[in-house]
Amino acid sequence: MQKDIVVMKNICKTFPGVKALDNATLQLREGEVMALLGENGAGKSTLVKILSGVYTKDSGTIEVFGKNIPVMNQKTAAENGIAIIHQELNMCPHLSITGNIFLGRELTKNGIIDDKTMQEKTREVLNRLGLKLDPATVTGTLPVAQQQLVEICRALSINAKILIMDEPTSALTNKEIEQLFDIIRQLKSEGCGIIYISHRLEELKLITDRVTIMRDGKFVTSGDYSSFTMDEIISHMVGREIKEKYPHEYANIGNTVLEVKGLNAGRLVRDVSFNVKEGEIVGMAGLLGAGRTETLRAIFGADEKESGEILVDGKSCSINDVKDAIEAGIVLVPDDRKKRGLCLNLSVRENIALPNLDELSNAGVLDNKKEEAMAEKAVKAMNIRLPGIEAGSANLSGGNQQKVVISKWLMRDSRVIMLDEPTRGIDVSAKVEIYQIMNRLKAQGIGCLFVSSELPEILGISDRIIVMCDGKITGELSREEATQEKILTLATMFENKTN
Amino acid sequence: MKNESFLQKQLSKQGMRQVFTILFGLIVLLVAFSIINPLFLSSRNAANLSRQIAPIIMIGIAQSFVLMTGNIDLSIGSIVGMSTMMSATLMTKGMNPWTASLITMGASLLVGLINGYLVAGFRLPPFIATLGTMTICRGIAQIVNGNYNTGAINTIPETAEAVDTFRNIFYYGRIGGIYNTVYIALVMFLIFNFVLLKTKTGRHIYALGSNAEAARLSGVSIIKTTTVAYVVSAFCSCIVGIIQCCSAGMGAMDAGNSYEMYGVAASVMGGVSTLGGTGRLIGTLVGACVWATLQNGLQFANAPVALRNIIIGIIVIVAVLLDIIIRNKKPRLISAENQEEKSSPGDDNK
Numbered sequence: 001m002q003k004d005i006v007v008m009k010n011i012c013k014t015f016p017g018v019k020a021l022d023n024a025t026l027q028l029r030e031g032e033v034m035a036l037l038g039e040n041g042a043g044k045s046t047l048v049k050i051l052s053g054v055y056t057k058d059s060g061t062i063e064v065f066g067k068n069i070p071v072m073n074q075k076t077a078a079e080n081g082i083a084i085i086h087q088e089l090n091m092c093p094h095l096s097i098t099g100n101i102f103l104g105r106e107l108t109k110n111g112i113i114d115d116k117t118m119q120e121k122t123r124e125v126l127n128r129l130g131l132k133l134d135p136a137t138v139t140g141t142l143p144v145a146q147q148q149l150v151e152i153c154r155a156l157s158i159n160a161k162i163l164i165m166d167e168p169t170s171a172l173t174n175k176e177i178e179q180l181f182d183i184i185r186q187l188k189s190e191g192c193g194i195i196y197i198s199h200r201l202e203e204l205k206l207i208t209d210r211v212t213i214m215r216d217g218k219f220v221t222s223g224d225y226s227s228f229t230m231d232e233i234i235s236h237m238v239g240r241e242i243k244e245k246y247p248h249e250y251a252n253i254g255n256t257v258l259e260v261k262g263l264n265a266g267r268l269v270r271d272v273s274f275n276v277k278e279g280e281i282v283g284m285a286g287l288l289g290a291g292r293t294e295t296l297r298a299i300f301g302a303d304e305k306e307s308g309e310i311l312v313d314g315k316s317c318s319i320n321d322v323k324d325a326i327e328a329g330i331v332l333v334p335d336d337r338k339k340r341g342l343c344l345n346l347s348v349r350e351n352i353a354l355p356n357l358d359e360l361s362n363a364g365v366l367d368n369k370k371e372e373a374m375a376e377k378a379v380k381a382m383n384i385r386l387p388g389i390e391a392g393s394a395n396l397s398g399g400n401q402q403k404v405v406i407s408k409w410l411m412r413d414s415r416v417i418m419l420d421e422p423t424r425g426i427d428v429s430a431k432v433e434i435y436q437i438m439n440r441l442k443a444q445g446i447g448c449l450f451v452s453s454e455l456p457e458i459l460g461i462s463d464r465i466i467v468m469c470d471g472k473i474t475g476e477l478s479r480e481e482a483t484q485e486k487i488l489t490l491a492t493m494f495e496n497k498t499n
Numbered sequence: 500m501k502n503e504s505f506l507q508k509q510l511s512k513q514g515m516r517q518v519f520t521i522l523f524g525l526i527v528l529l530v531a532f533s534i535i536n537p538l539f540l541s542s543r544n545a546a547n548l549s550r551q552i553a554p555i556i557m558i559g560i561a562q563s564f565v566l567m568t569g570n571i572d573l574s575i576g577s578i579v580g581m582s583t584m585m586s587a588t589l590m591t592k593g594m595n596p597w598t599a600s601l602i603t604m605g606a607s608l609l610v611g612l613i614n615g616y617l618v619a620g621f622r623l624p625p626f627i628a629t630l631g632t633m634t635i636c637r638g639i640a641q642i643v644n645g646n647y648n649t650g651a652i653n654t655i656p657e658t659a660e661a662v663d664t665f666r667n668i669f670y671y672g673r674i675g676g677i678y679n680t681v682y683i684a685l686v687m688f689l690i691f692n693f694v695l696l697k698t699k700t701g702r703h704i705y706a707l708g709s710n711a712e713a714a715r716l717s718g719v720s721i722i723k724t725t726t727v728a729y730v731v732s733a734f735c736s737c738i739v740g741i742i743q744c745c746s747a748g749m750g751a752m753d754a755g756n757s758y759e760m761y762g763v764a765a766s767v768m769g770g771v772s773t774l775g776g777t778g779r780l781i782g783t784l785v786g787a788c789v790w791a792t793l794q795n796g797l798q799f800a801n802a803p804v805a806l807r808n809i810i811i812g813i814i815v816i817v818a819v820l821l822d823i824i825i826r827n828k829k830p831r832l833i834s835a836e837n838q839e840e841k842s843s844p845g846d847d848n849k
C-alpha cells in the first residue's frame with residue numbers, strides 16, 4: 001500500500017448563492033494517477049483550486065505529506081510541492097522557455113539575471129522529459145501541446161511532487177496525447193502523485209490507477225479504476241434523479257422560426273445545420289469548447305461567418321452584424337453576464353433600455369418617461385428584486401443580473417431568443433424562474449435555443465436536444481429518447497485528429 | 500429640508516459624488532487665493548479668470564467625450580494648433596474669417612473622423628493612433644504658413660473690418676459684462692451635456708466605455724460611437740483654436756501645446772475615469788475651473804512659473820488619488836464578490 005500524500009477531508013466552500021463543495025473528500029497516493037471525475041459543476045475544479053491555493057476553503061482539513069496545512073495559499077502550495085496545470089495556458093508567450101520556467105523566481109548573480117545557469121537548469125528539465133527543445137525558444141512560437149509540456153517543466157523545476165492536471169488533453173492531438181501520457185507515466189515512476197481531470201473518459205484506461213467521483217460538490221465514491229465499468233462510472237457521475245427542479249410544459253409546435261443551413265465560422269463551427277420551431281425549447285449540449293457558444297455568436301452576427309444561411313420564419317436574412325440579427329428578430333443572452341451581458345457602470349434602467357433606444361427616442365433624443373416605463377415593466381415582468389430601476393447593475397445578485405440581461409431582450413418583438421448558459425452560477429430558485437420564463441416564451445411562439453453544460457438542465461427543460469462535439473453537430477435527440485448517457489456519447493464523438 | 504433632499508438626490512446619481520468633491524475643492528481654492536491676494540476676486544480678475552477657464556472647459560469636453568468611450572485623444576492640442584494656424588493663414592490671405600473658419604472646421608472634423616476610424620475600425624490602440632495624428636496635425640500647423648507664425652490677421656483692408664468683428668464675437672466682446680468666450684463655452688457645455696445625458700448617442704458612449712462587448716451585443720455600433728466621440732473632440736478643439744487665433748490676432752504654430760493633457764486633468768479631477776463609462780460633463784466643467792483657477796491664482800500669489808507647474812501637478816495627482824482612496828474603502832467588498840462570482844462553481848472544468 002502506497003502512502004497517502006494528500007488527504008483532504010470535509011472540505012466545504014460556498015460561493016454567493018451556491019454551495020460548491022459540501023464535505024468533499026479527496027485522497028492522493030504516492031506514485032499514482034488519480035482521475036477526478038464528475039459532471040460540469042460537480043466541484044472538481046473548485047476542489048483542486050483549493051488544494052493549489054487559488055481559493056480558500058470555508059472549512060475542512062488539508063494534509064500534505066502527513067502535515068496539516070491550516071492555510072493553503074499559492075505560496076504554501078508551491079512550498080509543499082503542489083503544482084497545477086490549468087486547461088488554459090498561463091504563460092507569457094513572448095518570453096523564452098527559460099523565461100517562463102523561471103518566471104517570478106529568476107536566478108541572479110550579483111543582482112544581474114543569470115541566464116546561463118537558468119538555461120542549463122531548463123535544459124536539464126527538458127531532457128528529463130525527453131524534449132528536444134532549445135531553452136531560448138520563444139514560448140509563443142511553439143505548438144499548444146509543447147507549451148503545455150513547458151508548463152509541466154515549470155512544475156518539475158520547482159520539484160512538484162503533487163501535480164494537478166485540469167483537462168490537459170482538450171487541445172491536443174492523439175499523438176501529442178500519447179507523448180503527454182508517456183511523460184505522466186514517467187512522473188509516476190518518479191513518485192509523483194497526479195490528480196487528473198478529464199471529460200474524455202475513454203482515455204482514462206491508458207493511465208489511471210484510481211478514480212474519485214464527485215457529484216453536486218460531494219464525494220460519491222472512489223476506488224481502483226479496474227474495479228469500475230465505464231457504465232458504473234457514468235451512472236455515479238450522473239446519479240441524481242430529475243425532480244421538479246425543471247418545470248417543463250408542452251406547447252403547440254408550430255412553424256419553423258429559425259433555420260440554420262451549413263453555417264461555418266472558424267474551427268468550432270463546421271457545417272452546422274439545425275432548426276428551431278415555434279413552441280419548442282431546443283437545448284444545445286456538448287463539452288466545453290464544442291463550439292456551442294461560437295455557433296450562437298455566429299448566428300447573432302457577433303463573429304464573422306464564412307458561409308451559411310440563416311432563415312427566420314422561412315425568410316433568408318443577411319446577418320453581418322449584431323444590429324442585423326436584432327432587426328431580423330434574433331437576440332442573444334450571452335454566456336458571461338458580467339463580461340458580455342451588462343454594462344456594470346450603468347443602472348438597471350439604462351441596461352434594459354440599451355438595445356431598445358430606437359424605440360425609446362425621437363430623432364435621437366431619449367424619452368425619459370418611456371424609458372422608465374419600460375424598465376419598470378421589465379422589472380415587474382421578470383420579478384427582478386431590486387431597490388429601484390436606478391440601482392447600479394454591479395450590485396445585484398447573479399440571478400437578478402441575469403434577469404436584467406434577459407429582460408432587455410423581452411421588451412421588443414423577437415422571434416428567436418438564444419440563451420448561452422443562462423443559469424450558470426445562480427441559485428436554484430432563480431434557475432427555476434428562468435426556466436419558467438423560457439416556457440412562457442415558447443408558449444408565445446418564440447423560438448428558444450439554449451446552451452447549457454448542465455445535463456440535467458438540458459434534459460429537464462428542452463423539447464429537443466442538439467449535441468455538438470468539436471465544432472460539428474453529432475446528433476439530435478427528442479426529449480423522450482434523450483438520456484445523459486446518450487448525450488455524453490454524442491458529446492465525445494471526436495473524430496481522430498490527424499496533424 | 501428640501502435642500503437636503505435635493506442634495507441627496509444629486510449625490511445618488513452616478514458620478515455626482517466626485518463632482519461635489521471637486522466643487523468643494525474649487526471653493527477652497529477660491530477662498531485661499533482671495534485671502535492670499537484680495538485682488539484675486541476683483542471684478543477685473545474674475546472676468547479674466549472666466550475667460551481663461553472657457554477654453555479649458557471646451558478642451559475638457561473634448562477629452563471627456565473620448566475618455567468616456569474608454570479611449571484617449573492625444574491630438575487635441577495639435578488640432579488647436581492646426582486650426583489656429585489654418586484660420587489665421589487663410590485670413591492673412593484675405594479670406595473672409597467665417598469662410599476661413601468653416602474650412603478649418605472641415606479639416607479638424609476630418610481629423611476626428613480619421614481618429615475614430617483608426618481606433619474603432621482598424622483597432623489601432625488609441626494612444627498610438629492619436630499620437631500619430633497629433634504629430635501630423637502639428638506638422639500641418641507648421642507647414643500651412645511655411646514654418647512661420649502668421650502676421651496679424653486684420654491687415655488686409657477688404658477684410659479687416661470683418662476680422663475685427665469676428666474677433667469680437669469670439670473673444671473680445673462682452674454681453675452683460677461677461678466675455679463672449681465664456682458664453683461659447685457654456686453653450687457648448689449645455690449642448691454636449693444634453694447629448695451625453697439625453698440622446699441615444701450619449702447612452703451609446705457610456706455603454707461603450709462601460710463594456711464594449713456588452714454594448715456590441717446589444718446592437719451598439721462601436722465604430723460609429725467611437726467616431727462620434729472623436730469628432731466631437733475635434734470640433735471642440737477647433738473652436739478653441741479659432742478662439743486662440745482671435746485672441747492673439749495671429750496664428751502661432753505652438754498654439755494648444757499639451758492641451759490634450761489639460762483636458763485629461765480637467766476630466767479626471769471632475770470624476771471622468773480614464774477607463775471609460777463613468778463621469779459627468781458637469782464634473783469636467785468644475786475640473787476645468789479648478790485647473791484654470793490654479794493657474795491664475797498662483798500667478799496672483801506671485802508663485803514663480805516653475806513652482807506653479809509643480810504645485811498644479813501635485814494637486815491633480817492628489818485630487819484623483821483622494822478619490823481612489825475614498826472609492827476603494829467601499830468597493831473592496833464588491834471586487835472580492837466579483838472574484839467569487841467569476842469563479843463560481845458553474846465555471847467548473849473551464
